[in-house]
Structure formats: structure tokens, C-alpha cells
Amino acid sequence: MASTADIILRPGEVILTFDDGPRAGKTPKILDALDQYGVKGTFLMLGSAAKANPELAQEVARRGHTVGSHTFDHANLANLPRQAALDEIARGEAAVAEALGGAGRLAPFFRFPYLAQTGFLRTSLLHGDMVVLDVDIDSKDYYKESAETVAARTLSRLDARGSGIILFHDIHQRTVELLPDLLAELQARGYSVVRLAPKDSGVFGRSVITAELSDV
Numbered sequence: 179m180a181s182t183a184d185i186i187l188r189p190g191e192v193i194l195t196f197d198d199g200p201r202a203g204k205t206p207k208i209l210d211a212l213d214q215y216g217v218k219g220t221f222l223m224l225g226s227a228a229k230a231n232p233e234l235a236q237e238v239a240r241r242g243h244t245v246g247s248h249t250f251d252h253a254n255l256a257n258l259p260r261q262a263a264l265d266e267i268a269r270g271e272a273a274v275a276e277a278l279g280g281a282g283r284l285a286p287f288f289r290f291p292y293l294a295q296t297g298f299l300r301t302s303l304l305h306g307d308m309v310v311l312d313v314d315i316d317s318k319d320y321y322k323e324s325a326e327t328v329a330a331r332t333l334s335r336l337d338a339r340g341s342g343i344i345l346f347h348d349i350h351q352r353t354v355e356l357l358p359d360l361l362a363e364l365q366a367r368g369y370s371v372v373r374l375a376p377k378d379s380g381v382f383g384r385s386v387i388t389a390e391l392s393d394v
């Protein structure tokens with residue numbers, strides 16, 4: 179029943195996603211910037227990273243952000259046999275859930291590493307009531323470029339599109355550096371950062387998205 183087609187943004191709405199963490203020294207600064215602007219993000223954590231930094235995973239959840247998963251070890255699932263790929267997804271989910279402990283629950287949001295998917299895996303996830311989180315705007319914050327260049331590209335793609343799910347990574351210093359100014363610019367340009375959250379019923383739809391307007 180669940181699908182990304184259910185995540186429909188209104189013009190001006192933005193969902194911020196952060197993949198591959200949590201990472202000591204980086205994720206806490208990302209959290210501080212989001213707090214400063216009173217907005218919530220979605221963190222697609224690696225099972226291995228969450229296992230290595232459980233306190234940080236818990237901190238993300240405690241500060242009200244949505245936590246999903248991104249496999250255990252960032253394997254390219256399109257290159258794995260089907261069962262191995264499903265096992266890698268499940269192992270990642272289990273490790274993130276375990277790291278969260280009682281601090282929060284794992285949301286059923288999943289993102290493919292390298293955005294490398296197959297029809298089989300996508301269908302399997304949907305049947306398992308997982309929501310595949312696609313990317314509308316790739317910040318490409320993994321490029322060895324300045325924070326300013328990455329921010330300018332992201333904003334210009336967002337302006338061209340009008341709304342969207344933006345991909346960042348909370349493991350890069352340039353992302354830490356660009357985020358406060360980017361949040362200020364989103365606000366100045368009239369965008370609303372909305373929070374992506376699962377409904378308790380397990381049914382996903384437009385109402386899973388609740389607006390969290392910046393109060394700065």
C-alpha cells in the first residue's frame with residue numbers, strides 16, 4: 179500500500195534528508211542548525227554507523243527528527259543477489275532499531291545506497307510496508323566543492339522545481355558548514371521545511387507530512 183507517490187509536496191514545501199550517519203563531530207552540528215531554525219529532518223542511518231554511535235542515533239530521535247534506514251553497510255543492492263540484498267536491508271533496519279533503543283522508534287523509511295534500486299527490491303519493500311524515500315534534489319554534497327557551491331546548486335535546483343525532497347549527508351564537513359546559511363536562505367525565499375513522519379496506523383498518505391514552519 180505504501181509508496182513514495184503518497185508523499186506529495188505542495189509548492190514551497192521541502193523535506194530535508196540526511197544519509198549515511200550518524201557521525202561523531204558532524205551529526206550534532208547538523209542537529210544544532212536544524213534546532214536553530216526550528217525544523218525537522220529525516221535521517222536515513224546506516225546500521226553500521228548507528229551501531230558504532232548509538233548515543234548519537236538516540237540523540238537524533240530525542241530531538242524529534244525522523245529516523246529511517248539505509249542498509250547496514252552501504253552495499254550497492256543492485257549488484258547483490260536478491261536474498262543478500264533483502265538481508266542487507268533487514269540487517270540495517272535491525273541495527274538502527276537496536277541502536278535507538280527506547281529513545282525513539284525506527285520509521286519505515288528506506289533509501290537505496292547510491293539510489294541503486296531494482297524493481298524486485300522496490301516491490302519487496304512496498305509489500306513489507308516500507309516507504310522508499312526517493313530524491314528530488316541531490317545536493318551532491320559528497321563532491322569535493324566548497325560549501326557555497328553546493329548550497330548555491332541546491333537552491334537553484336529547488337527554485338527550478340519549486341518543492342522537493344533534498345538529499346544531504348550528515349557525514350561531511352561542507353554539509354555542516356552550509357546548512358545554517360541554507361536554512362536561512364530557504365526561509366528568506368519563502369520555503370517551508372516540512373517534517374516527514376509515519377502515521378501510527380501504518381498507513382501513509384498526505385497527512386504524514388506535518389508542516390514545521392521555522393520561527394526565526
Ligand SMILES: [Zn+2]
Pocket residue numbers: 197198248252290291292
Ligand atoms: Zn548513502
